[in-house]
Amino acid sequence: MSTVPNITLNDGVQIPQLGFGVFQIDPDDTKDATLTALRAGYRHIDTAFIYHNEDGVGRAIAQSGIPRDELFITTKLWNTDHEDPRSAFEKSLDRLGLDRLDLYLIHWPMPMLGTALEAWRGMVQLVGAQLTESI
Secondary structure (H helix, E strand, C coil), X not given: CCCCCEEECXXXXXXXCCCXXXXXXXXXXXXXXXXXXXXXXXXXEEXXXXXXXXXXXXXXXXXXXXXXXXXXXXXXXXXXXXXCHHHHHHHHHHHHCCCCEEEEXXXXXXXXXXXXXXXXXXXXXXXXXXXXXXX
8 A cells, every 4th residue: 555645734743645535425425435535545534514424434434443543534613613612523523433633624714703713712722632633
C-alpha cells in the first residue's frame, strides 16, 4: 500500500494530504463507501453534522479494524450550533463512536450572525480538554 504524504498544520498537527469526503453520500450508503475508502488506503475521513452521515462513518471506522491512531477524522460545527460548540461536538463524537477527533472545523464562520468568536472560543476549550487535536 502506498503512503499518503502529510501536511503540517500551523499548530504542528500532521494531516494526511489526501482524504475521503462523505459530502452528498446518502446516509444509507456511507458506511460501505467509507469502508471501501479505508480498504483502498485512505486514512483521513472528512464528514460533518450537516451531511447527516456521521453515524455511517463511525460504523465504518468500528468495522474496519484499523487502529484509531492510524486514522485522521475531521468533522465540522454547523451554523446553528455556534453558541454551544461543546454540545455539538459531543453529539458528533457520539454519532462517530469516538472519544476524540483529530480536526474540528467551523463549517461556515457566518460573521453576520455574530457567533463566530464565541464558537471559536468554545472550540479552543475542546483542544484544551484534549478532545480534538486541532481546530
